[in-house]
Amino acid sequence: MTTPTILIVEDESAVRQMLRFALQQQDLNIIEAVETIKAEQLISQNPPDLILLDWMLPGKSGIEFARQLKRNPDTQNIPIIMLTARGEENDKVQGLESGADDYITKPFSTRELIARIRVILRRTTPITNDEKIEMEGLSLDTATHRVLANKKPIELGPTEFRLLHFFMTHTERVYNRTQLLDQVWGSNVYIEERTVDVHIRRLRKILEPSKHDSLLQTVRGAGYRFSSGE
Numbered sequence: 001m002t003t004p005t006i007l008i009v010e011d012e013s014a015v016r017q018m019l020r021f022a023l024q025q026q027d028l029n030i031i032e033a034v035e036t037i038k039a040e041q042l043i044s045q046n047p048p049d050l051i052l053l054d055w056m057l058p059g060k061s062g063i064e065f066a067r068q069l070k071r072n073p074d075t076q077n078i079p080i081i082m083l084t085a086r087g088e089e090n091d092k093v094q095g096l097e098s099g100a101d102d103y104i105t106k107p108f109s110t111r112e113l114i115a116r117i118r119v120i121l122r123r124t125t126p127i128t129n130d131e132k133i134e135m136e137g138l139s140l141d142t143a144t145h146r147v148l149a150n151k152k153p154i155e156l157g158p159t160e161f162r163l164l165h166f167f168m169t170h171t172e173r174v175y176n177r178t179q180l181l182d183q184v185w186g187s188n189v190y191i192e193e194r195t196v197d198v199h200i201r202r203l204r205k206i207l208e209p210s211k212h213d214s215l216l217q218t219v220r221g222a223g224y225r226f227s228s229g230e
C-alpha cells in the first residue's frame with residue numbers, strides 16, 4: 001500500500017510542527033506550505049491525498065483557496081479539512097459550502113484530527129465493484145466514476161458521488177441523517193449530522209440543471225428518500 005500524502009497549509013509554524021509530528025507518527029507523508037501560492041505549486045507537482053487547510057492565511061484565505069480547488073477539475077476530488085480558530089456555526093456551514101469535506105476547530109486534539117483524516121482517506125478509496133446504475137436519465141458508472149444526466153457528464157465531488165451512489169442503489173426507502181452518515185461516511189462519532197444536509201444541498205444543486213434534483217426528496221421529520229415517485 002502506498003503511503004498517503006497530506007498537504008498542510010498553515011502559516012503558524014507551531015501548529016505546522018505539531019501537525020507534522022503527529023501525522024508522521026501515523027505513517028503519513030507530509031508536505032507543507034505557509035500560504036496558497038506555495039500550496040498550488042506543491043499540488044501541481046505532487047497531488048496530495050488530503051489537504052489540511054487553515055482558514056486564516058496571509059494572502060488568499062483558506063475559504064477562497066478551497067473554492068478555487070473545488071472549481072478546478074484537476075483538484076476538485078482532493079478532500080479538504082478546514083482548520084480554524086472560529087467556532088461559530090455560520091462559519092462552519094460557510095466552510096463546508098466552500099467545498100471543504102470536513103471542518104475542525106482549533107484547539108483540537110491530534111487524536112480527533114487523525115480519526116477524521118482516517119475517515120476521509122477510507123471514504124475516498126474507490127467503490128470496488130464495477131457497476132452501472134441508471135434511473136430516469138441519470139446514470140452512474142462506478143468503474144469510470146462518471147455520472148451522466150441525460151447523457152451529459154456532470155461533475156461531482158467525492159462525497160456527493162458516494163451519496164448519489166448510495167441513493168441510486170437504495171431507492172424508495174427513507175434514510176435519516178444518522179443512517180446516511182453510517183452508510184456513506186462510515187460510522188464515526190466526529191462528523192455532525194448537519195454535514196449530511198450540506199452535502200445533500202450540494203448534490204441537489206448539481207442535479208438541478210437536469211431536473212434530477214426532484215429525485216432527492218426531503219421527508220419531513222424523517223430524512224431523505226431517492227425516488228421517482230411523488
Ligand code: CA
Pocket residue numbers: 010011012054055056057
Ligand atoms: Ca493562520
